[in-house]
Amino acid sequence: MLTLSHRYRAEIDGVRGLAILAVLVYHYFPGLLPGGFAGVDVFFVVSGYLVGAQVVIARQSGTFSWADFLARRARRLFPALSLVIGVCLAAGGLFLFPGEFLKLGQEAWQGAGFIANFGYLGHVGYFQATQGSQILLHLWSLAVEEQFYVFWPAILLLGSILRLSAGVSLLIVWIISFALCLLTTSEHPQLAFYLPHTRIWEFLAGTGLALRSELIAGRLSAKGKEIISWVGLIVMIGALFLLNNSMTWPGAWAAWPVAGAVLSLTAGGASRLNRSLLGSRALSGLGRISYSLYLWHWPVIVFARELLGEPLSLWIKFCLAVFALILAILTTRWIERPMRYGGGVKTLRVKSLGATAALFLVALAAAGVVATDGVAGRYSTEVSAASLFDYKYLEKYREGSCFIARVEHYNRALDFSPACIEGDQAAPLVVLWGDSHAAHLYPALAAVVRARAQRLAQFTVSTCPPVIDYHQAWCDRVNRITAERISALRADTVILAANWSLYGDSGLPERTVALLRAQGVRRIVLVGSVPLWPRPLPKIVRDTLLARPGAAVPARLRPDGLKESRIVDEKISALAMRLGTEFVSPLARLCDESGCMVHTGNGISSLVAWDYGHLTSEGSRVLIGSGELFLGRWPLQ
Numbered sequence: 001m002l003t004l005s006h007r008y009r010a011e012i013d014g015v016r017g018l019a020i021l022a023v024l025v026y027h028y029f030p031g032l033l034p035g036g037f038a039g040v041d042v043f044f045v046v047s048g049y050l051v052g053a054q055v056v057i058a059r060q061s062g063t064f065s066w067a068d069f070l071a072r073r074a075r076r077l078f079p080a081l082s083l084v085i086g087v088c089l090a091a092g093g094l095f096l097f098p099g100e101f102l103k104l105g106q107e108a109w110q111g112a113g114f115i116a117n118f119g120y121l122g123h124v125g126y127f128q129a130t131q132g133s134q135i136l137l138h139l140w141s142l143a144v145e146e147q148f149y150v151f152w153p154a155i156l157l158l159g160s161i162l163r164l165s166a167g168v169s170l171l172i173v174w175i176i177s178f179a180l181c182l183l184t185t186s187e188h189p190q191l192a193f194y195l196p197h198t199r200i201w202e203f204l205a206g207t208g209l210a211l212r213s214e215l216i217a218g219r220l221s222a223k224g225k226e227i228i229s230w231v232g233l234i235v236m237i238g239a240l241f242l243l244n245n246s247m248t249w250p251g252a253w254a255a256w257p258v259a260g261a262v263l264s265l266t267a268g269g270a271s272r273l274n275r276s277l278l279g280s281r282a283l284s285g286l287g288r289i290s291y292s293l294y295l296w297h298w299p300v301i302v303f304a305r306e307l308l309g310e311p312l313s314l315w316i317k318f319c320l321a322v323f324a325l326i327l328a329i330l331t332t333r334w335i336e337r338p339m340r341y342g343g344g345v346k347t348l349r350v351k352s353l354g355a356t357a358a359l360f361l362v363a364l365a366a367a368g369v370v371a372t373d374g375v376a377g378r379y380s381t382e383v384s385a386a387s388l389f390d391y392k393y394l395e396k397y398r399e400g401s402c403f404i405a406r407v408e409h410y411n412r413a414l415d416f417s418p419a420c421i422e423g424d425q426a427a428p429l430v431v432l433w434g435d436s437h438a439a440h441l442y443p444a445l446a447a448v449v450r451a452r453a454q455r456l457a458q459f460t461v462s463t464c465p466p467v468i469d470y471h472q473a474w475c476d477r478v479n480r481i482t483a484e485r486i487s488a489l490r491a492d493t494v495i496l497a498a499n500w501s502l503y504g505d506s507g508l509p510e511r512t513v514a515l516l517r518a519q520g521v522r523r524i525v526l527v528g529s530v531p532l533w534p535r536p537l538p539k540i541v542r543d544t545l546l547a548r549p550g551a552a553v554p555a556r557l558r559p560d561g562l563k564e565s566r567i568v569d570e571k572i573s574a575l576a577m578r579l580g581t582e583f584v585s586p587l588a589r590l591c592d593e594s595g596c597m598v599h600t601g602n603g604i605s606s607l608v609a610w611d612y613g614h615l616t617s618e619g620s621r622v623l624i625g626s627g628e629l630f631l632g633r634w635p636l637q
Contacts, residue, residue, distance in 0.1 A: 013287030014278025035243030048206030098374030105369030232263025423455030
């Protein structure tokens, strides 16, 4: 009968300490440790090693109880989680506007229900979100872990029904999960990142090791353990320094930190390196507070960004890290340990019920925040409306089919959907080509093109200007595919639009214009710069209304960077004149000497931009107008 030793092993806490340190540094000082996000994968291995194997052994000995298992998990996780979510909700009520508080409420109830990974799925990618304001984003990993532990006993039960040993069941599930991870990452990295079945193999790597630990330990010499401990540590640390968020993750790359963690755990406390480094008071002590530190570290820095603005100085980040560490120490000492340990069966049962009730109440409070739109009544109607302004750009821009905005699409064939070309095949074709600043023209342009009985094709890709021979290989590949499509379709008019300020002189479309001319395109239109706001326009309007109680939504405001936008606009205008193309200036259409247009006449509901410069449907309608500037007179002369 397999057994697990209950002897405390400081080196295991040391592995956890290294993992939480990596995650902390990655989130606070990402340039220092570009692969620090892999610390979460190390956590998964350690969790599988400690908890997953206990489930197997308890089932084999006939002592496993769902109720007892879930009660232990409740005492382990719920108290600190309830505290952190509760504090975040209280702080949100004090410091956040309704829009941000509403999002926090949604995150909070999903986090309390251990479904946060599904909440972020399809809405936000982790590597993009780490730069944003998702206060409880980090709870995705806790959700994945608990989903694994809900299904792992059931998987073992199914295996026993099929007369499979625990080891065989584990191996089959590991192979399936790893294969799904590889396949899903290649097509949909965001799905692979957040879904539990593409992460199970990481937990099972630790579980499988724990089940064979005695056998492995008996066959390894002291020198062998020493070598393995060095290799494991080097592999783990190498992953933390050499991986980066431009890699498709998790996929095969995730095997790197997982292998390092497995090797370090294999060497155990018999290794001198593990005893002296991983088992040191510093790393093992960090490991003992790792759960609370993980819970606190992310909300602390996101709240700081919300309240202090960005960028945060290195000194402020250091102070925030120390503050999170202090909160973690206090939470571990006064919340975690008292709830986990001490007392008889009845006392432990009461603690489990109390921890569950606390989390339920927190989830109920979060639901209340959502039901009241972030407690919108705290502010005036207009301020709340500006805070809650939420433009559904995914549908308007046709993201995923005609506007390629996610990294997973960059690694595929990059062929646009057939729906991106609409209209009668015999009609003249208008092509919209560029980045997101081309995509935001689509809603109004489509209406005008349909009214003219023309055809419209939309080929737009995030952060990719319509420039042939652009220095980014993936972008150049997209543009060459687009150019081939335009040639095959015999386009009549091509509209080139981009946030030109991002790309410098290498992002000017001179070669593109030459290629289109050679293809026989009759009309080429270069679109200049839209007004670029220093912050999202709805937030600027919100703060303006707060500073002027009782005032109406301003019709115009002056962006701080208007002068720089005019310089870019003039550069594109001069290029159009030199190349002999048409030129449309959004600044001329949307701005005058008194400032730039804020809304089209109906206040907050008709704002012309939803972030720093991307136009809403209302904004694009003002810019496109009758379409004559873009498409020429109609009917064609």
